[in-house]
Amino acid sequence: MNEDQYKNTRRTHLELLLGEQLNALITSMHALNVKIAARFDPSLQPAAFHLVRWLYSYGPTSASVLAEATAMDRSSVSRLVKQLEQLEYVKRESSPEDRRGIFLSLTDLGREKTKEALKEKEIAYFERISKWNEDQLEYFIDMLKDFNGLDRS
Incomplete structure (x- = not known):
């Protein structure tokens, strides 16, 4: 195996490992979000809490912006907002x-x-x-910003 083949094999292996870790992160975040949504109000679907969290983070907005920002169709947002209004959350x-x-x-x-x-x-x-020092935490944040395309500086 020449050096280029080795680099490509190593790179492919690392990309697969990254994919596994991202999948684990997404899966654990989803499970935690469902649990948190039930804590917020067990009578609501987790999607309703997704709308609540968006409003909590970004503030007042129109239903159309909320639908686009949360990747939900307008009819679903409308139905969920109606429930949230009836429960006096929105x-x-x-x-x-x-x-x-x-x-x-x-x-x-x-x-x-x-x-x-x-x-x-x-x-x-x-x-x-909790066991990371501040430099590790800052590095992780910077890497996530870059990965998420948010580091535009």
Whole structure:
């Protein structure tokens, strides 16, 4: 085996290992998100909590933006938002720029329940990174930013 073949074989092997680790991460994140969603409100589907988490992170927005940002169809978002409104987790408000437009936002109850539910997720991830020093944590964050295409500097 020549040097180029060895590099290609090693690179392929490393890419497969990366794929395995990314799959493990996605799987564990999904399982944890389902668990956290049930903690938020067991009567709701996890997809409803996905909308809540988006509103918690990014603030008020229109239903169409929420559907696009969460990769859900508008009818599903509409149905889930209706449930969230009935449970008083989400409210509709007039858009500050265009009074005819409607924005969705979390109520105080929705924000509080989200904070409580996310504490469990924070604990799970904190346990995983607790033995890393600050340099390792910073390196991991930088690598994820780069991988996710967020490091545009």
